[in-house]
Amino acid sequence: MIDNLIECISLSKQYISKNQTVNALEDINLHINKNETVLLKGRSGAGKSTLLNLMCGLIKPTSGKVFIDNICINELSDDELSNILSERIGIIFQSFNLLPTYTVFENIEIAIVPKRLKESMVKENIMSYLEKFNLKDKAHLLSSELSVGQQQKVAVIRTLIKQPSVIFADEPTGSVDDETAEEILDHLMNFRKEKEVTLVIATHGNIPEKFADRVYTITSGRINQ
Ligand SMILES: Nc1ncnc2c1ncn2[C@@H]1O[C@H](COP(=O)(O)OP(=O)(O)OP(=O)(O)O)[C@@H](O)[C@H]1O
Numbered sequence: 724m725i726d727n728l729i730e731c732i733s734l735s736k737q738y739i740s741k742n743q744t745v746n747a748l749e750d751i752n753l754h755i756n757k758n759e760t761v762l763l764k765g766r767s768g769a770g771k772s773t774l775l776n777l778m779c780g781l782i783k784p785t786s787g788k789v790f791i792d793n794i795c796i797n798e799l800s801d802d803e804l805s806n807i808l809s810e811r812i813g814i815i816f817q818s819f820n821l822l823p824t825y826t827v828f829e830n831i832e833i834a835i836v837p838k839r840l841k842e843s844m845v846k847e848n849i850m851s852y853l854e855k856f857n858l859k860d861k862a863h864l865l866s867s868e869l870s871v872g873q874q875q876k877v878a879v880i881r882t883l884i885k886q887p888s889v890i891f892a893d894e895p896t897g898s899v900d901d902e903t904a905e906e907i908l909d910h911l912m913n914f915r916k917e918k919e920v921t922l923v924i925a926t927h928g929n930i931p932e933k934f935a936d937r938v939y940t941i942t943s944g945r946i947n948q
């Protein structure tokens with residue numbers, strides 16, 4: 724049986740700003756199965772971030788629908804949607820969304836607050852992730868005191884440590900050198916092997932297609948068929 728997890732049906736998104744209309748996405752139809760790794764490829768401005776943000780309900784479509792586990796997320800209340808987001812979904816934002824006045828440790832800690840773990844377990848867990856990502860000595864620096872690539876790694880840790888079953892990663896290697904990109908991808912792929920997880924990754928193209936079970940290419944807001 725095909726285990727359809729995410730489905731986008733006739734999804735379109737227009738942005739209207741300063742009397743200008745941008746057709747960011749038009750008539751997107753796609754599906755993603757449970758435990759698949761899917762790449763959304765496309766040039767800058769193609770609509771990848773818009774599509775990721777629609778799939779996790781952070782923005783609303785102009786028309787069309789998004790289903791997760793056969794539930795139309797566009798019809799949920801804010802509370803219902805935030806329950807799904809906090810329990811099941813991890814998002815690695817293109818611009819990281821770290822809190823600049825919090826330390827690296829605190830930025831990661833707030834991601835697992837809802838899990839209500841014992842304080843000693845929280846500390847151990849965070850430090851072991853920081854060690855894996857070669858950031859142990861940065862734990863008590865403010866996130867704004869890190870290099871951009873280091874901030875990207877913290878954004879990845881903050882998502883993985885939540886142990887989500889679905890990860891939306893927007894250019895997770897977009898700000899790092901090739902070697903660090905490989906490290907980040909290895910961590911994502913290992914996580915995927917250990918847990919049953921669905922990975923949806925947006926990329927300009929620096930993530931090889933061999934990592935994916937399925938590739939969707941977006942050109943000017945449309946999926947190439
Ligand atoms: N909040 C917004 N208001 C107005 N236009 C927007 C907004 N967000 C995105 N757009 C427009 O929608 C289009 C798609 O943008 P999007 O950020 O989805 O592209 P992208 O494929 O993620 O690009 P990149 O690879 O540079 O991250 C662009 O033309 C962009 O200018």
Ligand SMILES: [Mg+2]
Nearest residue numbers: 771772817893
């Ligand atoms: Mg983007």
